[in-house]
Amino acid sequence: MYHLTCSIVLYHNDEAEIKKAINSLLQSSLSIKLFLVDNSKTDELKKLADAKNIEYIFNNENAGFGKAHNTALLKAVPLSSYHLILNPDIAFSTGVLEDIHAFMEKNKQVGQLLPKVFYDNGDLQKLCHLLPRPFDLLGRRFFNGHGWAKKLNDKYELKGFNYDQCVNIPNLSGCFMFMRNAVLQKTKYFDERYFMYLEDVDLTRRVHAVSETIFYPYVDIIHKYEKESYSNPVLLRYHINSAIRYFNKWGWLIDKERSRINNAALERLQLK
Numbered sequence: 001m002y003h004l005t006c007s008i009v010l011y012h013n014d015e016a017e018i019k020k021a022i023n024s025l026l027q028s029s030l031s032i033k034l035f036l037v038d039n040s041k042t043d044e045l046k047k048l049a050d051a052k053n054i055e056y057i058f059n060n061e062n063a064g065f066g067k068a069h070n071t072a073l074l075k076a077v078p079l080s081s082y083h084l085i086l087n088p089d090i091a092f093s094t095g096v097l098e099d100i101h102a103f104m105e106k107n108k109q110v111g112q113l114l115p116k117v118f119y120d121n122g123d124l125q126k127l128c129h130l131l132p133r134p135f136d137l138l139g140r141r142f143f144n145g146h147g148w149a150k151k152l153n154d155k156y157e158l159k160g161f162n163y164d165q166c167v168n169i170p171n172l173s174g175c176f177m178f179m180r181n182a183v184l185q186k187t188k189y190f191d192e193r194y195f196m197y198l199e200d201v202d203l204t205r206r207v208h209a210v211s212e213t214i215f216y217p218y219v220d221i222i223h224k225y226e227k228e229s230y231s232n233p234v235l236l237r238y239h240i241n242s243a244i245r246y247f248n249k250w251g252w253l254i255d256k257e258r259s260r261i262n263n264a265a266l267e268r269l270q271l272k
Contacts, residue, residue, distance in 0.1 A: 002053075003030035003101060006084040007072035009065055010038045010045050013088045017224065018048055020091040025084075026051065028097045033079055035072035039063055066190030066199035073189050077181045085177035092221040099219045100178050111183035111211025112204060114172040116163060116220040124163060125223060127173035128215050130156050130262040131205060134252055137243050160271050167268055168212045170261045174200025175223050183211050191249075196235070197242040202249070208261065 006025055010018065025032055034054045038045055039062040049056035057071055069085055076083050082104060084097075092115075100113055117125040130136075136156040139149030158169075177200065187206040190199050204213055250258065266272035 002033045002080040004028075004082050004084060004097065005033045005035070005072075005076035005080045006086055007035040007037055007069050007076065008086050008088050009068040010036060010040060010088060011062060012040045013045070015045070015048065018045070018088045021086060021088050022048065022054070024090065024092045025086075025097070026053075027094050029094075030097055030101060032097075033076065035076060037068040037072050039068050064192065064195040066194050066203075067192040070189045070192060073184065077184060081181055083179045083181055083184065085174065085179065087175040087223065089224040090176055090221055092219075096219045096221060100216065103216060104178070104180060107212075107214075109212050110214050111180045111207045112172065112213040113178040113216050114169075114176055114214070115178075116215075116217045117173065117175065117223045118220055120222050120224050125173075125225060126157055126161075126163070127175070128158055128161060128163070128167075128169045129171040130158065130265060131170050131250075131255075131258045132156065132201065132246075133255075133258070134243075134247055141239075158265075158269060158271060161269050163215070164217055166217060167215055168208075168265070169215045170205065170208045170213060170265050171201055172204050172213055172215065174204075175225070176221055177204075179207070180211070183207055186210055193245055194242045196238045198239075198246045199242070202246060205250070205261075 008021060022034065025034055032053060035057060036045070036049055036054060037057045037059065039059050043058045046056050046058065059068060059071070073083065082101065096115065100115065104110055104113065114127065117127055119125060136152050139146070139152045143149040187203065187210065191202050194202065207213055263272065
């Protein structure tokens with residue numbers, strides 16, 4: 001048994017960037033098993049699996065983000081009590097994983113955790129959100145300069161939250177998902193109908209229904225983040241398709257569970 005398993009999904013990523021993520025993991029004092037799941041067209045990145053505790057899985061196709069992680073999860077979950085779903089553009093210092101692991105050991109009600117996240121220039125990434133409504137996503141993407149869209153986005157992004165307290169949040173970024181495996185088994189992993197985008201929102205929502213999904217501000221990581229779907233028409237199409245799948249699944253204008261969960265989050269943060 002390992003203290004932690006981890007999966008990183010690859011798709012023609014920059015090798016130096018991936019090495020930073022791998023080194024961040026392997027410098028930990030925890031025992032870790034890492035799965036590199038490669039959706040690339042070739043297995044060129046196989047050379048990165050240069051340690052005994054790294055397993056390389058070549059899909060020979062672009063299986064999508066959630067499906068690729070599920071491939072690793074099926075192997076990983078029996079090996080540990082916790083699993084980290086990690087983006088390849090993440091880096092962090094020694095002690096981060098140890099701190100989170102200790103917190104999860106002491107707080108059995110927590111099913112998922114996100115630490116404080118910074119851009120590589122030192123700016124804070126505001127990755128704690130409410131569950132989205134259709135107009136939240138529409139306004140953010142297509143009407144960013146309009147007053148009504150800004151008002152909706154401020155609420156969706158929890159404007160006024162200072163990111164200085166440990167709190168139960170219903171929608172956490174998928175760049176670093178520290179998961180309790182017993183909860184993952186209940187929620188059945190990623191919904192593979194999402195090829196890319198919103199699969200993390202969907203999974204976090206299901207985890208939030210049976211446990212706490214915690215923002216944990218006492219350790220931090222670096223995330224080299226780019227909103228590629230804002231400039232790439234192919235990725236924009238994936239984003240739109242995933243949004244349609246999400247709202248078809250959970251409800252478009254009428255979603256009583258969403259309203260209840262969001263109102264509870266606003267009350268916890270005293271933003272209501």
